[in-house]
Amino acid sequence: xxxxxxxxxxxxxxxxxxxxxxxxxxxxxxxxxxxxxxxxxxxxxxxxxxxxxxxxxxxxxxxxxxxxxxxxxxxxxxxxxxxxxxxxxxxxxxxxxxxxxxxxxxxxxxxxxxxxxxxxxxxxxxxxxxxxxxxxxxxxxxxxxxxxxxxxxxxxxxxxxxxxxxxxxxxxxxxxxxxxxxxxxxxxxxxxxxxxxxxxxxxxxxxxxxxxxxxxxxxxxxxxxxxxxxxxxxxxxxxxxxxxxxxxxxxxxxxxxxxxxx
Amino acid sequence: xxxxxxxxxxxxxxxxxxxxxxxxxxxxxxxxxxxxxxxxxxxxxxxxxxxxxxxxxxxxxxxxxxxxxxxxxxxxxxxxxxxxxxxxxxxxxxxxxxxxxxxxxxxxxxxxxxxxxxxxxxxxxxxxxxxxxxxxxxxxxxxxxxxxxxxxxxxxxxxxxxxxxxxxxxxxxxxxxxxxxxxxxxxxxxxxxxxxxxxxxxxxxxxxxxxxxxxxxxxxxxxxxxxxxxxxxxxxxxxxxxxxxxxxxxxxxxxxxxxxxxxxxxxxxxxxxxxxxxxxxxxxxxxxxxx
Amino acid sequence: xxxxxxxxxxxxxxxxxxxxxxxxxxxxxxxxxxxxxxxxxxxxxxxxxxxxxxxxxxxxxxxxxxxxxxxxxxxxxxxxxxxxxxxxxxxxxxxxxxxxxxxxxxxxxxxxxxxxxxxxxxxxxxxxxxxxxxxxxxxxxxxxxxxxxxxxxxxxxxxxxxxxxxxxxxxxxxxxxxxxxxxxxxxxxxxxxxxxxxxxxxxxxxxxxxxxxxxxxxxxxxxxxxxxxxxxxxxxxxxxxxxxxxxxxxxxxxxxxxxxxxxxxxxxxxxxxxxxxxxxxxxxxxxxxxxxxxxxxxxxxxxxxxxxxxxxxxxxxxxxxxxxxxxxxxxxxxxxxxxxxxxxxxxxxxxxxxxxxxxxxxxxxxxxxxxxxxxxxxxxxxxxxxxxxxxxxxxxxxxxxxxxxxxxxxxxxxxxxxxxxxxxxxxxxxxxxxx
Numbered sequence: 010x011x012x013x014x015x016x017x018x019x020x021x022x023x024x025x026x027x028x029x030x031x032x033x034x035x036x037x038x039x040x041x042x043x044x045x046x047x048x049x050x051x052x053x054x055x056x057x058x059x060x061x062x063x064x065x066x067x068x069x070x071x072x073x074x075x076x077x078x079x080x081x082x083x084x085x086x087x088x089x090x091x092x093x094x095x096x097x098x099x100x101x102x103x104x105x106x107x108x109x110x111x112x113x114x115x116x117x118x119x120x121x122x123x124x125x126x127x128x129x130x131x132x133x134x135x136x137x138x139x140x141x142x143x144x145x146x147x148x149x150x151x152x153x154x155x156x157x158x159x160x161x162x163x164x165x166x167x168x169x170x171x172x173x174x175x176x177x178x179x180x181x182x183x184x185x186x187x188x189x190x191x192x193x194x195x196x197x198x199x200x201x202x203x204x205x206x207x208x209x210x211x212x213x214x215x216x217x218x219x220x221x222x223x224x225x226x227x228x229x230x231x232x233x234x235x236x237x238x239x240x241x242x243x244x245x246x247x248x249x250x251x252x253x254x255x256x257x258x259x260x261x262x263x264x265x266x267x268x269x270x271x
Numbered sequence: 272x273x274x275x276x277x278x279x280x281x282x283x284x285x286x287x288x289x290x291x292x293x294x295x296x297x298x299x300x301x302x303x304x305x306x307x308x309x310x311x312x313x314x315x316x317x318x319x320x321x322x323x324x325x326x327x328x329x330x331x332x333x334x335x336x337x338x339x340x341x342x343x344x345x346x347x348x349x350x351x352x353x354x355x356x357x358x359x360x361x362x363x364x365x366x367x368x369x370x371x372x373x374x375x376x377x378x379x380x381x382x383x384x385x386x387x388x389x390x391x392x393x394x395x396x397x398x399x400x401x402x403x404x405x406x407x408x409x410x411x412x413x414x415x416x417x418x419x420x421x422x423x424x425x426x427x428x429x430x431x432x433x434x435x436x437x438x439x440x441x442x443x444x445x446x447x448x449x450x451x452x453x454x455x456x457x458x459x460x461x462x463x464x465x466x467x468x469x470x471x472x473x474x475x476x477x478x479x480x481x482x483x484x485x486x487x488x489x490x491x492x493x494x495x496x497x498x499x500x501x502x503x504x505x506x507x508x509x510x511x512x513x514x515x516x517x518x519x520x521x522x523x524x525x526x527x528x529x530x531x532x533x534x535x536x537x538x539x540x541x542x543x544x545x546x547x548x549x550x551x552x553x554x555x556x557x558x559x560x561x562x
Numbered sequence: 563x564x565x566x567x568x569x570x571x572x573x574x575x576x577x578x579x580x581x582x583x584x585x586x587x588x589x590x591x592x593x594x595x596x597x598x599x600x601x602x603x604x605x606x607x608x609x610x611x612x613x614x615x616x617x618x619x620x621x622x623x624x625x626x627x628x629x630x631x632x633x634x635x636x637x638x639x640x641x642x643x644x645x646x647x648x649x650x651x652x653x654x655x656x657x658x659x660x661x662x663x664x665x666x667x668x669x670x671x672x673x674x675x676x677x678x679x680x681x682x683x684x685x686x687x688x689x690x691x692x693x694x695x696x697x698x699x700x701x702x703x704x705x706x707x708x709x710x711x712x713x714x715x716x717x718x719x720x721x722x723x724x725x726x727x728x729x730x731x732x733x734x735x736x737x738x739x740x741x742x743x744x745x746x747x748x749x750x751x752x753x754x755x756x757x758x759x760x761x762x763x764x765x766x767x768x769x770x771x772x773x774x775x776x777x778x779x780x781x782x783x784x785x786x787x788x789x790x791x792x793x794x795x796x797x798x799x800x801x802x803x804x805x806x807x808x809x810x811x812x813x814x815x816x817x818x819x820x821x822x823x824x825x826x827x828x829x830x831x832x833x834x835x836x837x838x839x840x841x842x843x844x845x846x847x848x849x850x851x852x853x854x855x856x857x858x859x860x861x862x863x864x865x866x867x868x869x870x871x872x873x874x875x876x877x878x879x880x881x882x883x884x885x886x887x888x889x890x891x892x893x894x895x896x897x898x899x900x901x902x903x904x905x906x907x908x909x910x911x912x913x914x915x916x917x918x919x920x921x922x923x924x925x926x927x928x929x930x931x932x933x934x935x936x937x938x939x940x941x942x943x944x945x946x947x948x949x950x951x952x953x954x955x956x957x958x959x960x961x962x963x964x965x966x967x968x969x970x971x972x973x974x975x976x977x978x979x980x981x982x983x984x985x986x987x988x989x990x991x992x993x994x995x996x997x
Contacts, residue, residue: 299663301664369826531679
């Protein structure tokens with residue numbers, strides 16, 4: 010079930026990414042409404058992270074494109090914030106919490122402009138919102154998983170964007186941090202932001218999101234929560250029904266077959 | 272005076288390499304630096320052959336392109352041929368180095384170069400060859416060239432500091448905010464390549480690698496912030512240079528070799544210090560509880 | 563004497579000196595091809611690099627104690643400091659936040675720098691520059707002695723017999739160390755056996771071919787061999803073969819053109835083999851991929867043409883032939899390609915040509931039915947399980963129809979409950995005998 014919306018904040022069209030000849034995402038085609046908290050869900054290896062990366066131009070799509078605020082990415086980069094997976098960086102990096110959150114101001118400052126007092130306020134404010142202000146001078150290697158995630162969120166807040174794409178912000182996070190993060194997301198939504206979250210816990214999904222995107226390399230569903238959250242849909246996204254699909258994907262890789270027919 | 276020129280020259284190499292090395296360490300690309308520093312040999316030989324031994328900065332900059340060629344080779348093997356990264360590095364640099372040695376023996380009489388010099392330099396000769404920069408001011412040629420390089424490297428790190436930092440810590444985020452991560456990385460490796468080429472005559476490739484890996488590694492163990500790591504790394508590099516010089520005069524041995532040895536000792540001290548501190552942190556509270 | 567007669571002279575092995583060099587280089591190459599296979603497959607090629615740079619201080623210290631160049635004594639020093647360097651790499655990477663690449667570069671340059679320090683002390687101390695130790699940096703195959711060759715023979719026998727005895731364990735170590743550990747293989751012992759073999763090989767080899775070039779000898783041959791096969795036994799043998807051939811060609815080139823060093827020539831041949839294998843290798847070579855891609859393109863072309871006959875003749879209800887232009891119009895493929903595809907099909911017996919034009923043979927018709935069937939099955943699968951709208955599935959099926967194997971086809975049938983129509987309500991054709 011794929012529901013189209015008018016004036017989408019984010020739209021992808023036939024987005025396809027092939028890693029080493031194996032399709033990671035395949036013809037993803039959806040639109041998302043502004044002002045919602047969207048959950049992107051699917052089993053391990055179903056291409057959720059790749060989807061975010063290709064929207065943000067971190068990986069080059071093999072075909073298709075994404076539009077944000079009805080414009081190409083380069084025209085609206087400052088209005089979009091991307092939060093990579095916490096595990097994708099090396100937390101031994103010599104930096105303090107403050108350093109990392111300040112990085113969120115770099116796109117606004119470029120290479121040369123000095124950090125103004127207003128930037129410092131934004132950084133402090135972002136730290137305050139995630140409850141990490143007291144840790145501002147803490148070495149990042151000394152943080153717990155939940156604290157690391159909050160630092161990443163603070164960095165995203167410091168970007169002052171309108172659309173947030175977050176890759177697994179709730180993985181490996183303690184219960185207190187998880188609640189704090191969800192509260193924060195709801196506040197952000199209340200102030201008009203759109204938040205897209207890659208998530209994989211089915212049980213909490215219904216509490217957290219109001220729009221769901223289900224995927225398993227392909228798009229299975231994209232619709233309001235209550236319409237998607239039916240057993241059949243979930244079974245199709247997660248279930249063993251798709252053995253043929255994975256066999257085909259393996260064959261494509263093994264035989265160097267072109268994925269798309271010209 | 273000679274002493275000062277020698278130490279000064281080596282300290283310039285120490286500064287450039289230790290700065291660039293910090294970013295290689297943080298990006299897990301130190302072995303790229305190792306490969307580049309061997310692979311510039313054919314470029315150097317050709318530069319020498321064309322200019323008959325009086326190499327100026329522009330020619331050396333051209334020779335530095337071979338270093339970048341090595342990184343392209345590595346990426347070609349790794350991505351297009353799908354050879355694992357360690358073997359891609361190994362094959363690329365051994366090939367280019369061997370090519371350089373063959374060029375030396377082919378062009379032999381026309382090139383005043385030998386492979387020993389390329390590996391560990393002849394820093395003791397630095398003060399002998401002076402050039403006049405402006406009327407009335409004469410500097411050793413090597414010192415002058417390395418000073419230019421050091422200024423360029425420092426300016427590069429200063430100017431692109433934010434992008435280098437972001438690209439080293441979180442490349443995905445950097446790409447997401449529109450920074451051309453690959454381009455900056457290429458510029459970084461270009462800096463490494465240029466530094467190796469201009470340094471080989473005085474200190475040789477091995478010391479450049481020691482500077483690229485050693486002081487940054489020591490500083491990494493002790494630093495809490497990137498700026499601190501950069502300053503500490505340069506400080507360790509220069510201290511090792513001074514101590515190494517006197518060790519060499521004491522033992523009547525190679526200056527480059529002595530500096531590399533001091534770098535190793537510095538690292539060993541930092542390594543043991545960090546371990547001891549960690550162990551005492553782990554042990555103290557338990558002791559108190561038992562009491 | 564010209565170069566060619568020089569070459570003949572080299573391979574005749576008449577000069578005793580040539581015999582020694584020949585034997586030494588042969589053994590060394592075989593040894594590093596053997597040992598390198600394992601370090602390569604364990605993705606530890608650069609450890610060989612560390613060892614090669616790290617034996618210099620050991621040699622110098624041995625010399626300082628013995629005051630002479632006793633090969634055995636120097637070898638012990640070399641092996642000891644090579645071992646120490648791998649120990650340092652392990653300890654520092656596991657005992658600090660430093661990553662392995664930094665540690666490798668650090669250990670390598672510090673050991674080598676310390677070696678240079680000792681070497682220059684020896685050269686400027688009372689020993690004279692006659693110590694000849696600097697050949698450990700750049701190598702000098704031509705100065706090998708009978709004793710060197712004897713040591714190489716012993717090392718080769720020792721290492722190759724160890725590898726044969728422990729072959730099964732080493733296979734496990736290389737391909738699946740986690741499983742090997744959990745199923746009770748003595749992983750730690752196997753690992754130390756392997757690194758001892760590497761240290762010994764490098765220590766022996768550096769003297770002949772030099773530091774940098776010893777690394778090449780460990781890395782390039784197995785990398786080349788890997789492109790041809792997945793079988794460890796074959797990788798080892800091929801790697802030894804590449805290594806030995808390069809080494810002999812390198813020595814011969816250096817012998818015939820006086821003044822050219824042996825080591826770099828060996829590396830040139832090694833790189834040549836590695837590059838050649840990367841392109842031509844039967845298992846993972848680039849050419850192999852290109853050929854396969856072209857075969858796929860041909861397969862897709864001919865299948866699309868066959869399929870168009872199904873549509874043109876309305877499910878083979880008419881028998882008239884069709885012209886190239888008509889097929890081209892139906893498929894949207896240009897005429898030149900259509901003509902080529904038709905010829906391919908004719909050669910394989912799927913297509914007949916008469917005055918009326920082209921028409922599939924009975925084999926060709928069955929083939930065409932099968933493709934249409936796979937196309938429609940896949941459309942149904944997509945719309946049923948992926949909830950795609952009927953107007954979204956065609957393009958995808960155009961690609962996938964060419965790759966569905968009979969096995970997947972029957973699975974699809976079962977999963978879909980043996981359907982008879984596709985999402986567009988077109989019939990999914992049965993495969994029957996064709997007239």
